[in-house]
Amino acid sequence: MNVLVVGGAGYIGSHCVRQLAAAGHRPVVLDSLVYGHRAAVAPEIPFHACDLGDEAALARILADEKIEVVMHFAAFAYVGESVTDPLKYYFNNTVATLQLLRAMLKAGVKKFVFSSTCATYGVPPTLPMTEATPQAPINPYGQTKLDVENALKNLARAHGLSFAAFRYFNAAGAAADGTIGEDHKPETHLIPVAIDAATGRGPALQLFGTDYPTPDGTCLRDYVHVDDLARAHIAVFPKLATPGAGFFYNLGTGTPTSVREVIAAVEKVTGRKVPVVESPRRAGDPPALYADATKARAELGWVPEFKTIEPIVASAWKWHESRPKGYADR
Numbered sequence: 001m002n003v004l005v006v007g008g009a010g011y012i013g014s015h016c017v018r019q020l021a022a023a024g025h026r027p028v029v030l031d032s033l034v035y036g037h038r039a040a041v042a043p044e045i046p047f048h049a050c051d052l053g054d055e056a057a058l059a060r061i062l063a064d065e066k067i068e069v070v071m072h073f074a075a076f077a078y079v080g081e082s083v084t085d086p087l088k089y090y091f092n093n094t095v096a097t098l099q100l101l102r103a104m105l106k107a108g109v110k111k112f113v114f115s116s117t118c119a120t121y122g123v124p125p126t127l128p129m130t131e132a133t134p135q136a137p138i139n140p141y142g143q144t145k146l147d148v149e150n151a152l153k154n155l156a157r158a159h160g161l162s163f164a165a166f167r168y169f170n171a172a173g174a175a176a177d178g179t180i181g182e183d184h185k186p187e188t189h190l191i192p193v194a195i196d197a198a199t200g201r202g203p204a205l206q207l208f209g210t211d212y213p214t215p216d217g218t219c220l221r222d223y224v225h226v227d228d229l230a231r232a233h234i235a236v237f238p239k240l241a242t243p244g245a246g247f248f249y250n251l252g253t254g255t256p257t258s259v260r261e262v263i264a265a266v267e268k269v270t271g272r273k274v275p276v277v278e279s280p281r282r283a284g285d286p287p288a289l290y291a292d293a294t295k296a297r298a299e300l301g302w303v304p305e306f307k308t309i310e311p312i313v314a315s316a317w318k319w320h321e322s323r324p325k326g327y328a329d330r
């Protein structure tokens with residue numbers, strides 16, 4: 001299929017582009033490069049450097065490239081910034097996404113795959129989190145994603161849009177050959193930050209909270225490999241054949257991993273010590289977030305290949321070791 005990958009020069013999108021091409025689809029990338037990297041996308045893949053809110057450009061691209069499905073990864077995703085500058089998040093994550101959807105409907109493109117997040121759940125009353133866990137985001141970032149999820153339900157009813165919204169847990173790792181990987185600037189994700197601390201390229205790791213009601217006192221999260229995420233996006237295609245059908249799936253391994261366990265994995269894989277500064281808890285960090293992904297398994301046959309933290313960290317290390325400055329090394 002001809003697939004427009006919006007945000008395809010970003011971390012998760014670029015891994016999906018690769019898998020789409022490998023599976024015989026024709027990915028076309030749209031990315032403003034506000035955070036993405038041109039070098040994350042192979043030169044032979046059609047690339048449109050434009051903003052997702054540019055409806056005139058979208059109309060042209062959707063028609064000229066004969067797009068059949070849109071995968072939408074483009075968003076701002078810094079939780080703290082979403083609290084201090086919510087409008088930036090509402091405009092990019094919600095308003096621009098609605099513009100994208102309007103351009104799609106005008107062009108008759110009615111299949112959509114959306115990057116949602118476990119942040120739409122807020123602080124879950126029970127664990128593990130299923131798709132039926134109440135959605136009560138505790139920051140504007142999570143709210144903007146929930147707003148889009150709700151809009152999708154209405155567009156499915158009104159216009160026959162078929163969609164899948166994937167609620168990712170913590171995306172991590174890199175492609176097996178180590179040639180594309182995670183390069184956010186600024187980087188806030190634990191694994192790359194711990195690797196940078198281990199190699200001395202970054203400051204000591206700040207460990208926020210050691211007195212949580214968890215086995216080792218640090219927060220538990222669910223790290224899911226970026227290539228496993230990408231696989232789910234392709235596995236869902238048959239579901240989109242039914243007009244007006246909408247699906248929500250959690251994507252996580254279901255394995256809770258503590259911050260200290262991540263640090264231990266980084267130390268083992270890199271053979272270096274991670275300098276750590278223990279700090280008080282950070283406001284808004286729930287003690288534990290991990291998925292029940294039974295639904296994706298049952299309906300999509302999605303079984304994560306990476307089930308534990310060490311091989312995920314090993315793949316991230318391969319990327320960081322070969323490109324210590326990320327895409328700037330190219």
Ligand SMILES: NC(=O)c1ccc[n+]([C@@H]2O[C@H](COP(=O)([O-])OP(=O)(O)OC[C@H]3O[C@@H](n4cnc5c(N)ncnc54)[C@H](O)[C@@H]3O)[C@@H](O)[C@H]2O)c1
Pocket residue numbers: 006007008009010011012013030031032033034035036037050051052053072073074075076077092096115116117118167168169170171172184
């Ligand atoms: N990384 C995670 O752990 C995680 C977890 C849950 C959900 N998500 C969601 O997954 C998606 C991808 O995350 P990522 O880590 O790959 O982020 P990323 O920042 O690496 O990629 C996002 C891409 O979108 C592009 N973009 C942003 N706004 C744009 C706009 N207005 N027009 C065109 N391009 C634009 C950026 O340039 C970037 O290339 C995001 O929607 C994010 O909210 C990520």
